[in-house]
Amino acid sequence: MSFIGRRGIIGPAYLSLGTQNSYGYSRSLSTLPDSEPSGTIGKLVAIVAERLGVGEMATNGLQLAVIGGALAGARYFGGFLVDFLKKRVVVTASFDSRDESYSWVLNWLNEHPYSQRTTQFSVSTSITSSGSSSLGEDRDKRFPPVYFLPAPGIHLLMYNNRLLWLNRELSQNSAAAVTKSSLERIHISTFGRSRDVLQQLVLDAQQKFIDRDLSRTVVFAADGYGNWRRTRSRPKRPLSTIVIPPCLKTQLVSDAKEFLVSEKWYSDRGIPYRRGYLLYGTPGSGKTSFVYSLAGELGLNIYVVSLSNKGLTDDTLGELVSDVDAAFVHRNRADGSGTNSVTFSGLLNAIDGVAAQEGRILCMTTNHKEKLDPALIRPGRIDVRVHFENATQEQARELFTKFYPGLTETESRELSETFAARIPNLKFSMAHLQGFLMGHKGLPIRAVDEVDSWVESHKDGPPKDTSSENEPLDA
Numbered sequence: 001m002s003f004i005g006r007r008g009i010i011g012p013a014y015l016s017l018g019t020q021n022s023y024g025y026s027r028s029l030s031t032l033p034d035s036e037p038s039g040t041i042g043k044l045v046a047i048v049a050e051r052l053g054v055g056e057m058a059t060n061g062l063q064l065a066v067i068g069g070a071l072a073g074a075r076y077f078g079g080f081l082v083d084f085l086k087k088r089v090v091v092t093a094s095f096d097s098r099d100e101s102y103s104w105v106l107n108w109l110n111e112h113p114y115s116q117r118t119t120q121f122s123v124s125t126s127i128t129s130s131g132s133s134s135l136g137e138d139r140d141k142r143f144p145p146v147y148f149l150p151a152p153g154i155h156l157l158m159y160n161n162r163l164l165w166l167n168r169e170l171s172q173n174s175a176a177a178v179t180k181s182s183l184e185r186i187h188i189s190t191f192g193r194s195r196d197v198l199q200q201l202v203l204d205a206q207q208k209f210i211d212r213d214l215s216r217t218v219v220f221a222a223d224g225y226g227n228w229r230r231t232r233s234r235p236k237r238p239l240s241t242i243v244i245p246p247c248l249k250t251q252l253v254s255d256a257k258e259f260l261v262s263e264k265w266y267s268d269r270g271i272p273y274r275r276g277y278l279l280y281g282t283p284g285s286g287k288t289s290f291v292y293s294l295a296g297e298l299g300l301n302i303y304v305v306s307l308s309n310k311g312l313t314d315d316t317l318g319e320l321v322s323d324v325d326a327a328f329v330h331r332n333r334a335d336g337s338g339t340n341s342v343t344f345s346g347l348l349n350a351i352d353g354v355a356a357q358e359g360r361i362l363c364m365t366t367n368h369k370e371k372l373d374p375a376l377i378r379p380g381r382i383d384v385r386v387h388f389e390n391a392t393q394e395q396a397r398e399l400f401t402k403f404y405p406g407l408t409e410t411e412s413r414e415l416s417e418t419f420a421a422r423i424p425n426l427k428f429s430m431a432h433l434q435g436f437l438m439g440h441k442g443l444p445i446r447a448v449d450e451v452d453s454w455v456e457s458h459k460d461g462p463p464k465d466t467s468s469e470n471e472p473l474d475a
């Protein structure tokens, strides 16, 4: 009873009212000193109630309601005032794990001396929200990268002689917590009203991240919510490792390079500034590998949309594609149908509708060009078509040479020619031949000796297992 009048505890006291009689409360309120605002309010209400001829019980209820309301209002406006003052003296930048900038900040934090000395740290093998290592697949997989990061909670650290406090929050949502993509947020604050120091921090973090990726090709995949997620990065694959007719390679690369510097040419003629390539043909013939190499050569990232992504709709697809500023790789479903709700017209819109991104290169890869709707690959959407076939003998020879670089020139020429002569033209994919050579790593002579029996054992058709080393782009 005695605590009812105390400021700040009216709420809980009110909850226990059922166990008290109304008279007791009335007494308590009326015996509060005048200096107590609730007492003053109580008295005022009692006076008004008396004038209005309201009964005692109703007066008590009215008093409590008015006092409760007054304190709730004070609390609300108090919070509002604190927020207002905070905005005047503190500047804060927030990062959300659904955005790529989150990875920049984690990477920056990982390199910050504070992360090496804090006693509260979390260990992670990934600094991307998708959970994949951003350092790519060339690292020794027995020893994945390790990142030491400040643990969830509040941390104080210095940046450019300024004190920052960082709050790392994990999602409380249990559903999100079990997925790899659980939501996390980082808020970085400092005193002052100028955003300069935090903006500089973001730019520094971004630069560090980009520098690390300079020699790598980064792949982003679409999630079902219209966001791009960085899925992996891998060392740039040199074009020289792609064994296709040299004139084809040169033609495609110079076409893409010319496109990237021709924005004005396109705008002068009112032509949408986009370029589309269709790479079609047998599985394992190098279509995906070529896209990787081309992106590496041009210094572009790869953005992949899998149309079998269940969450994808026309809207999210449109949003994603209007957001792409580099290469966009799309393993298509010929008719645009899938388990999601992307329609064929939605797909066409995403490719070259009004909102479609300018300055991008679209690469479609398919094993079945004949199943594609002609509208999807009409000129303007697809400008260059390239057919990838099973390996010619010339390709087999070149693949062998590249696979065993340690041979002398004469050995290399003789062995590669013998090897190629034993491979039937256009029967095996490059992936099959690569698979055979992988089984003879460092054993070029044995590879040549055993290739005949390998070919013979597959005379009724190429090996069924076409597993390639390349991760599919639409993973």
Ligand SMILES: Nc1ncnc2c1ncn2[C@@H]1O[C@H](COP(=O)(O)OP(=O)(O)OP(=O)(O)O)[C@@H](O)[C@H]1O
Pocket (backbone or CB within 6 Å): 241, 242, 243, 244, 281, 282, 283, 284, 285, 286, 287, 288, 289, 290, 365, 366, 367, 388, 430, 431, 432, 434, 468, 469, 470, 472
């Ligand atoms: N022309 C090629 N030159 C060099 N390597 C190749 C070539 N074609 C295939 N390979 C090798 O075979 C593997 C599979 O190639 P890739 O995934 O690029 O083929 P793909 O045509 O995209 O196949 P799919 O249509 O099944 O996706 C890769 O490891 C790649 O290194």
